[in-house]
Amino acid sequence: MARSLSQGTMIVLDVGRNVNTKEENEKSFFERAKGCTGRIIERKILSDGKDLVGVILLGSKTTNNNMAKQYDGAFKHIEVLSEMQTPTWKMIRNLPDKPSETRGDWFDSLIVAADYYKNIISGVKFASKKIILMTNFKRKTSFDPDNLEEVLNGFKEEGYEVFVVGPDIYSKENDSEDTALARQFVEATDGATSTLDSIMKHELLFHRKKIVNASPWNVDLSIGPNIKIPVSTFIKLRDEPVVKTWKKAVKDPVTSTASTFEAVEKRKEYINPENQSTVKIQDKIQGYHYGQTIIPFTDLDKTMLYQPGEKCLSVYGFTHADNISWQNLTGDGLSYVFARKGDKNAQKAIRCLVECLHELNLVGIVRKVHNNNNAPKMFALMPVIDTNNYVCLSMIALSYKEEIKQMSFPATNLKKYSCTPEQVNAFKDLINAMDLTQAYDDTYDDKEAFPIAECISPAAQYVLDCIAFRALNPGKPLPKPREEVMSLFQVPPLLEENARKPIEKIKSLFTLNKVEVKKRKNKNVVLDIDQIQAPLGDFQPDTTDIPNMPKVQLPINENEVDNIHKISTINPVEDFKVLQGKNKPLSELAPGMIKAIESLIYNNIDGNYTKALDAMKHLRSEFLKSDPKDYNDWMRKFKSDLAKCDNNQVLCLIMEKQVSFILKEENSASTYEDELSHEDSQLYENDTIPNSAELTISTDVQNMFDD
Incomplete structure (x- = not known):
């Protein structure tokens, strides 16, 4: 059975003596034509299409074509270099490195290419049959013009398209009998012509994507429990990788060739780390890391997972277009939603919906499940009205709250x-x-x-x-x-x-002044006593022979105490006590202490949280003597922030050191009886009820749907 292909391309490359002369840019016609041929084959390979490509050499040393076998002495110096096939890199490598010393007839090469389509390649149905002729027409053809009409009619009947690449055959400078004959082929077969420079600069300069027919995603657009509109969605834009699929091959180190039929044998085994024994796959239990703990996930747990249901496109509600800004949009592309092809009622309903959304400046919010049991996503449906072409809805994904990062910028209207x-x-x-x-x-x-x-x-x-x-x-x-x-x-x-x-x-x-960023000086530099060199003549006692030299606590300078005005991260507990001795209330000292604690934890590098935990313990003991509400409120927010940052180490240390909430049994003013029962749990619910969107819909819109 014949298979349908997009197109077939037969390239006729002139490699005769007539294309060996140097031309502009110090390159011969052969060199430029060979580069153009390689570029065409390269484009066919990288487009990953189903096109078939063949190469015929005009003016080659040998003669190898079907027409020469049938007619002795004719169609000489024409060789079918590459059979028509899916293009490969080998076809480019097989192109000759230099032209020959013989010449061929370019008209005969067109007949050989047409005969190849008709008699050699069989069982293939082409959508188009292209013949690309690359020659400079310096070798005159011996064709009899009396038979031209018969040949042109044969090309038309078979559907061949002749493309001439070389000199401009329509310019007066290149006007000759051969160029006039080539023009007739181009015009009769609805082909085209171009120069080598033009085709390399415009058609073959960049790689182009293969044009494919879009495949629709058919679904019913549900509005409420009773309205279902058959629609089809098409991808308009999508971020895709440059190369979608890679064909793996193994390189032979001896021959340096790649083979797609050989492969490296791989074997996966599951090892028990305790006794280094092999575990069978049926005895394996899937698990997930939660911090440093592995939590098993059995088949019984899978039944408790959230089920999104079957594929759907359900409207949750409508909101004003101003509520949807570009910060709310996400996803990897844009889709267009059309009414199902051939369904007139669906086309009328979609057109009415689009016009209503456009008139009221509204946007639809829909829930999409692409296939059964796929993760659901939220999308925005926006009206698209093109007066010349179509009326449809554009669909783009919406971000969830966790995906949006709020960033504050200073005011500029100063x-x-x-x-x-x-x-x-x-x-x-x-x-x-x-x-x-x-x-x-x-x-x-x-x-x-x-x-x-x-x-x-x-x-x-x-x-x-x-x-x-x-x-x-x-x-x-x-x-x-x-x-x-x-x-x-x-x-x-x-x-x-x-x-x-x-x-x-x-x-x-505008006068621009260069702003010099001052480097922050670190006042807490740790000095190595061995690196401090005393001047000559100074007395340095030898302490190497003293076994247990006692440490001396130096008294604090009174001037340093007077200079303490806020709680620092160097010694927060001592600063707190000094400021407390200056009769400052706890309500004034607590914010500074909290700021120092958070700085010690969030900006920690070495992983040692001792100083921060001591400060928390001291602050907790001070709040035990008064109203603990402020401390408990801060602790609730602080632990929530640590959970969002996945800082499980600090959370565990807080529980270990018992510096968490102040319970009611410790202070009667506290509202916490048991810490475990009052921990804030993060509950993520999947709301699948479309009516929940009514909170954001104006009453006018609701009344319209009620009517």
């Missing part, structure tokens, strides 16, 4: 940040001068730079270039990015020229 009208106009001129929609002059095809959905990723281009280079040069180091890739990082020359004057004006209007 007097010192205010700008003069002249400064504002200077920036407006700069913005107008750097308008990307007017980035190029009339010498370019398009005036816009970096258009949306057409901008090429430099990283992806470099990765694909490296893959192609490594396939053709396995032993050489990877090259640097080529100039065409690096040009993607450059500002368009016209924009750079237009922005020169506005930038100079802005420099003259």
